[in-house]
Amino acid sequence: MAVKRPSGPQGSLILGSANQFRDDEPNFLLESVKKYGDLVYFRLANMHTYLVGHPDLVREVLVTQGDKFEKARLDKQILGKFLGNGLLTSDGDFHKRQRRLAQPAFHSKRIQNYAEVMVDYANKIMAGWKDGAVVDITEEMMHLTMLIVSKTLFDADAITGSGDTAVAIANAMHDLQAVSNRDYQRGFSLPSWVPTADNRLRNKAAAQFNQVMDQIIVGRRQTAVNGQVEDTGDLLSMLMLSVDEEGEFMNDRQLRDEVATLFAAGHETTSNALSWTWFLLAQHPDVEAALHEELDRVLAGRQPTLADLPNLPYSLQIIKEAMRLYPPAWILNGRTALTDVAIGGYTIPKGSTVFVSPYVMHRLPQYFDEPDAFKPERFTPEIEKSLPKFAYMPFGGGTRVCIGNAFAMMEAQLLLATIAQTYRLAVAQSEPVPYKAQITLIPENGIQMRVVMRETAVSPTSELAFA
Template structure:
């Protein structure tokens, strides 16, 4: 069986310079010129990029049998998330998933809708007609407020929330340097980078441990996600350990605010650059909501809002790659992959594949309104929340939150770009350098 194709590379450095220069563009380029399976070499690391939904589905469905998640050993994610749901494997992951699942039952998360709308309204009230703001910073603070309030009852602006915000901001911004190879090629700067990351994680841990300790002492159900996690018991009656509870809370904070904030940022960017889509969204919001606040009950009557979010997740998926590691040799598309091969699947790439999408790089929310459109897609041509047994546990919460936040903010304002924007692929796909926009109050 033949080896997977590999594009031209530099001696010793492999494909590192191309990946560091523009990783997203290079992934797209090799996907469209090299086929469904591409072998890439970054320094001493060998990667296999899979681009066809057929192979992506197999890797997702067989995770836990033929594939491991492949996040253990990451020098940033390991200390940040420990053995949380995002990074753990095997029987340990299955136990934690069972313990955490009740916290995400639909009836439970729907109770948070009013909190989400209230916090979004506060952000909207802080905006002033004609001012230029870093909207990404605004929605990052907003979604962190949502997750800390719904997770453990902390108010936005509290000491715990401020410490968590500062810690996560340091880790995520410094991770960009790690992704682009700084520790490998500039050791002194790399050591300082990891010292900053370690310090930020320590501060983050202390703040969350204080909240958990207080909640254990109170020993009452506050109606939030932490209460559910504290009450969870395994089949043998055992609760989560203090260390495991810390790891799960950190995982939920990262996954629950960073990804939704990025979805909102990219939605505002796309609406600002597509005025007709923005006008259609505003018309729908005006017709359905009028001067009323957004609500969970109104969401089924806002199909274009849902389409805008789905199309945003297609073009700028916050989780822009999925990693796996093969447990044994595997044949894919006629090519051989060895055991312990690092496999990468990119939502950003497959969501823009012209074989599965008409005008793949264009923002067309209305495509999602066509009858049977979603059912006509190949499975895993669209997978913003992953899939298989490791599908995102917070998918329903994230979709509800994004819809309520966008409806609340867009009802009051239209936004226009005040500075160029480009995506920054790191742990998530965020607008690099922020999102400077001028906010204009709507008159309706």
């Protein structure tokens, strides 16, 4: 019997809508929902794709019927090549076990210890800036969040020759992500043994990354006392100390996959959130002035601490609104239906792919008036509470919701407060700043910004240690 499908863009006979999708993925999806409604069907070559564009349907896919889906094969193929079977790419019982084992590392008490590290590194980055100089803010933010994730994940400073180690890991990760982005563009990923230039680059980078990670893990095991590794305060210690119901620890391979996953998922996302925040602030002097007022009133020249965050609500609203307009994870990993699934009055046949896109949800006028305008006032607690769940969803939802959500929000708020206390950032280029939808939503060519010291600037201090 013919499948009854929701309507959607027709596309061409062979490629379906692949070319239109590739031209501008986020807006292709957004316009499709606006034109065809809450559930859209289209084909990307031979991939039967359903896009959900209503908060209730998002809930169906991620929560109510979440167990009828798994991560799509293409995502597992591409990301799995360097993240192995880590939290982002695994499924089913294995994912459940790993998530339970990793959860204690993200306990609020634990991550709160990282607040000082975050502020210290922001100061360290600013120490390299000169008043009035132009920097590529995307590079600066990427470097900053990379330093923070290396420190909080595996205490990079403590590793002998840590400067080189951190650079080697960062370079390897950069190459791995670049190759993965190109695979997504192509829409397929050749097996690793096929000797293409990209495969060679990926295999080399993966080997480098794995070698460093293995060294770190072996080093930790060697210093264990009575089989118990020492808790050095970082996330890796916690992952190594965690046991499942059977009393089993993660083995070295699992640890490596999880560390790679946290490293990859945990810095480019936050860095993009901040880059877009600086860009938006520079274009909205009224918002910038209100931010400065809040920082000066609450901190009065002090470095921000964890305890200050509840008293800086406007800073938080700015970050939330920037992530609404430019959600770093503009689309969740595709979901493959494991069985026929009834959603929104249609049956999504087994094997089809379902897309959920924070970018689409965040720009729907039903939930956000003037959806393209930057208005942090939307995120006062009262207004935010009135939004339907899943109309705003930068961290996804359900059992696969971002495990680093609280970490990322604390980091973004602290970095914004620390830097905005000292510098104003102004756009220093006449060219427009388009986005590029890669694994994350990045400013395509970076953003040149002039850093100008504020009169009320605090002098940066730096002492890097866990609290």
